[in-house]
Amino acid sequence: DVSSPKHGKVDPDNKPHVGGNTWAGGTGGRDTAGLGGKGGPYRLDAGHKVYQISQAEKDAVPEEVKxxxxxxxxxxxxxxLKEIQMSEYDASTYERFSGAVRRQVQSLRIILDNLQ
Structure with a gap:
Protein backbone atom coordinates (compact mmCIF):
# COMPACT_ATOMS: atom_id res chain seq x y z
CA ASP A 1 0.00 0.00 0.00
CA VAL A 2 2.52 2.67 1.10
CA SER A 3 5.95 2.48 -0.44
CA SER A 4 8.15 5.56 -0.24
CA PRO A 5 7.41 9.21 0.52
CA LYS A 6 7.61 11.81 -2.24
CA HIS A 7 6.47 15.35 -2.91
CA GLY A 8 4.17 14.32 -5.77
CA LYS A 9 3.22 16.01 -9.02
CA VAL A 10 1.95 19.59 -8.91
CA ASP A 11 -1.43 20.05 -10.60
CA PRO A 12 -1.19 23.28 -12.62
CA ASP A 13 -4.98 23.70 -12.33
CA ASN A 14 -4.96 23.05 -8.54
CA LYS A 15 -7.90 20.64 -8.83
CA PRO A 16 -8.84 18.72 -5.66
CA HIS A 17 -7.39 15.21 -5.53
CA VAL A 18 -8.67 12.61 -3.05
CA GLY A 19 -6.85 9.34 -2.40
CA GLY A 20 -4.18 7.84 -4.60
CA ASN A 21 -0.47 8.63 -4.52
CA THR A 22 0.23 10.95 -7.43
CA TRP A 23 -0.59 14.55 -6.57
CA ALA A 24 1.04 16.98 -4.14
CA GLY A 25 -1.54 18.76 -1.99
CA GLY A 26 -4.16 16.02 -2.25
CA THR A 27 -6.11 14.68 0.71
CA GLY A 28 -6.63 11.19 2.11
CA GLY A 29 -3.96 9.65 -0.08
CA ARG A 30 -0.64 7.93 0.50
CA ASP A 31 3.07 8.62 0.00
CA THR A 32 2.68 12.22 -1.23
CA ALA A 33 2.75 15.58 0.53
CA GLY A 34 -0.82 16.52 1.41
CA LEU A 35 -3.37 16.38 4.23
CA GLY A 36 -5.35 13.57 5.85
CA GLY A 37 -3.37 10.75 4.29
CA LYS A 38 -0.56 8.41 5.29
CA GLY A 39 3.13 7.98 4.57
CA GLY A 40 3.68 11.44 3.09
CA PRO A 41 6.81 13.44 3.91
CA TYR A 42 5.07 16.60 5.14
CA ARG A 43 1.74 18.41 5.25
CA LEU A 44 0.82 20.43 2.17
CA ASP A 45 -2.45 22.35 2.10
CA ALA A 46 -3.71 23.16 -1.40
CA GLY A 47 -6.86 24.79 -0.02
CA HIS A 48 -9.35 21.98 -0.65
CA LYS A 49 -11.73 20.07 1.65
CA VAL A 50 -9.73 17.53 3.65
CA TYR A 51 -10.68 13.85 3.53
CA GLN A 52 -9.14 12.06 6.52
CA ILE A 53 -8.19 8.38 6.54
CA SER A 54 -8.62 6.39 9.76
CA GLN A 55 -6.02 6.36 12.52
CA ALA A 56 -5.82 2.57 12.13
CA GLU A 57 -4.66 3.03 8.51
CA LYS A 58 -2.05 5.57 9.62
CA ASP A 59 -0.84 3.26 12.39
CA ALA A 60 -0.36 0.45 9.83
CA VAL A 61 2.34 2.39 7.93
CA PRO A 62 5.64 0.47 8.24
CA GLU A 63 8.26 2.07 10.48
CA GLU A 64 10.81 2.37 7.65
CA VAL A 65 8.31 4.41 5.59
CA LYS A 66 7.57 6.65 8.60
CA LEU A 81 14.70 27.79 6.14
CA LYS A 82 17.76 28.26 3.95
CA GLU A 83 15.64 29.79 1.15
CA ILE A 84 14.14 32.36 3.51
CA GLN A 85 17.45 32.90 5.32
CA MET A 86 16.15 31.76 8.70
CA SER A 87 18.09 29.71 11.24
CA GLU A 88 16.58 26.79 13.15
CA TYR A 89 16.77 28.96 16.29
CA ASP A 90 14.85 31.74 14.50
CA ALA A 91 12.24 29.21 13.36
CA SER A 92 11.70 27.84 16.87
CA THR A 93 11.47 31.39 18.27
CA TYR A 94 8.97 32.34 15.56
CA GLU A 95 6.92 29.21 16.28
CA ARG A 96 6.86 29.99 20.00
CA PHE A 97 5.57 33.54 19.44
CA SER A 98 3.25 32.52 16.61
CA GLY A 99 1.75 29.71 18.69
CA ALA A 100 1.00 32.12 21.52
CA VAL A 101 -1.28 34.25 19.29
CA ARG A 102 -2.59 31.58 16.91
CA ARG A 103 -6.15 31.64 18.29
CA GLN A 104 -6.37 35.42 18.16
CA VAL A 105 -5.10 35.49 14.57
CA GLN A 106 -7.63 32.84 13.58
CA SER A 107 -10.43 34.88 15.19
CA LEU A 108 -9.32 38.01 13.34
CA ARG A 109 -9.27 36.12 10.04
CA ILE A 110 -12.84 34.94 10.61
CA ILE A 111 -13.96 38.49 11.44
CA LEU A 112 -12.23 39.94 8.38
CA ASP A 113 -13.64 37.23 6.09
CA ASN A 114 -17.15 38.03 7.34
CA LEU A 115 -16.67 41.74 6.68
CA GLN A 116 -15.90 41.20 3.00
Missing amino acids: RAAREMGEKAFKQR
Whole structure:
Protein backbone atom coordinates (compact mmCIF):
# COMPACT_ATOMS: atom_id res chain seq x y z
CA ASP A 1 0.00 0.00 0.00
CA VAL A 2 2.52 2.67 1.10
CA SER A 3 5.95 2.48 -0.44
CA SER A 4 8.15 5.56 -0.24
CA PRO A 5 7.41 9.21 0.52
CA LYS A 6 7.61 11.81 -2.24
CA HIS A 7 6.47 15.35 -2.91
CA GLY A 8 4.17 14.32 -5.77
CA LYS A 9 3.22 16.01 -9.02
CA VAL A 10 1.95 19.59 -8.91
CA ASP A 11 -1.43 20.05 -10.60
CA PRO A 12 -1.19 23.28 -12.62
CA ASP A 13 -4.98 23.70 -12.33
CA ASN A 14 -4.96 23.05 -8.54
CA LYS A 15 -7.90 20.64 -8.83
CA PRO A 16 -8.84 18.72 -5.66
CA HIS A 17 -7.39 15.21 -5.53
CA VAL A 18 -8.67 12.61 -3.05
CA GLY A 19 -6.85 9.34 -2.40
CA GLY A 20 -4.18 7.84 -4.60
CA ASN A 21 -0.47 8.63 -4.52
CA THR A 22 0.23 10.95 -7.43
CA TRP A 23 -0.59 14.55 -6.57
CA ALA A 24 1.04 16.98 -4.14
CA GLY A 25 -1.54 18.76 -1.99
CA GLY A 26 -4.16 16.02 -2.25
CA THR A 27 -6.11 14.68 0.71
CA GLY A 28 -6.63 11.19 2.11
CA GLY A 29 -3.96 9.65 -0.08
CA ARG A 30 -0.64 7.93 0.50
CA ASP A 31 3.07 8.62 0.00
CA THR A 32 2.68 12.22 -1.23
CA ALA A 33 2.75 15.58 0.53
CA GLY A 34 -0.82 16.52 1.41
CA LEU A 35 -3.37 16.38 4.23
CA GLY A 36 -5.35 13.57 5.85
CA GLY A 37 -3.37 10.75 4.29
CA LYS A 38 -0.56 8.41 5.29
CA GLY A 39 3.13 7.98 4.57
CA GLY A 40 3.68 11.44 3.09
CA PRO A 41 6.81 13.44 3.91
CA TYR A 42 5.07 16.60 5.14
CA ARG A 43 1.74 18.41 5.25
CA LEU A 44 0.82 20.43 2.17
CA ASP A 45 -2.45 22.35 2.10
CA ALA A 46 -3.71 23.16 -1.40
CA GLY A 47 -6.86 24.79 -0.02
CA HIS A 48 -9.35 21.98 -0.65
CA LYS A 49 -11.73 20.07 1.65
CA VAL A 50 -9.73 17.53 3.65
CA TYR A 51 -10.68 13.85 3.53
CA GLN A 52 -9.14 12.06 6.52
CA ILE A 53 -8.19 8.38 6.54
CA SER A 54 -8.62 6.39 9.76
CA GLN A 55 -6.02 6.36 12.52
CA ALA A 56 -5.82 2.57 12.13
CA GLU A 57 -4.66 3.03 8.51
CA LYS A 58 -2.05 5.57 9.62
CA ASP A 59 -0.84 3.26 12.39
CA ALA A 60 -0.36 0.45 9.83
CA VAL A 61 2.34 2.39 7.93
CA PRO A 62 5.64 0.47 8.24
CA GLU A 63 8.26 2.07 10.48
CA GLU A 64 10.81 2.37 7.65
CA VAL A 65 8.31 4.41 5.59
CA LYS A 66 7.57 6.65 8.60
CA ARG A 67 11.31 7.15 9.14
CA ALA A 68 11.89 7.98 5.45
CA ALA A 69 8.97 10.44 5.51
CA ARG A 70 10.34 12.15 8.64
CA GLU A 71 13.80 12.45 7.07
CA MET A 72 12.39 13.88 3.85
CA GLY A 73 10.23 16.33 5.78
CA GLU A 74 13.20 17.46 7.88
CA LYS A 75 15.30 17.96 4.75
CA ALA A 76 12.53 20.01 3.09
CA PHE A 77 12.14 22.09 6.27
CA LYS A 78 15.85 22.86 6.42
CA GLN A 79 15.89 23.74 2.72
CA ARG A 80 12.95 26.12 3.19
CA LEU A 81 14.70 27.79 6.14
CA LYS A 82 17.76 28.26 3.95
CA GLU A 83 15.64 29.79 1.15
CA ILE A 84 14.14 32.36 3.51
CA GLN A 85 17.45 32.90 5.32
CA MET A 86 16.15 31.76 8.70
CA SER A 87 18.09 29.71 11.24
CA GLU A 88 16.58 26.79 13.15
CA TYR A 89 16.77 28.96 16.29
CA ASP A 90 14.85 31.74 14.50
CA ALA A 91 12.24 29.21 13.36
CA SER A 92 11.70 27.84 16.87
CA THR A 93 11.47 31.39 18.27
CA TYR A 94 8.97 32.34 15.56
CA GLU A 95 6.92 29.21 16.28
CA ARG A 96 6.86 29.99 20.00
CA PHE A 97 5.57 33.54 19.44
CA SER A 98 3.25 32.52 16.61
CA GLY A 99 1.75 29.71 18.69
CA ALA A 100 1.00 32.12 21.52
CA VAL A 101 -1.28 34.25 19.29
CA ARG A 102 -2.59 31.58 16.91
CA ARG A 103 -6.15 31.64 18.29
CA GLN A 104 -6.37 35.42 18.16
CA VAL A 105 -5.10 35.49 14.57
CA GLN A 106 -7.63 32.84 13.58
CA SER A 107 -10.43 34.88 15.19
CA LEU A 108 -9.32 38.01 13.34
CA ARG A 109 -9.27 36.12 10.04
CA ILE A 110 -12.84 34.94 10.61
CA ILE A 111 -13.96 38.49 11.44
CA LEU A 112 -12.23 39.94 8.38
CA ASP A 113 -13.64 37.23 6.09
CA ASN A 114 -17.15 38.03 7.34
CA LEU A 115 -16.67 41.74 6.68
CA GLN A 116 -15.90 41.20 3.00
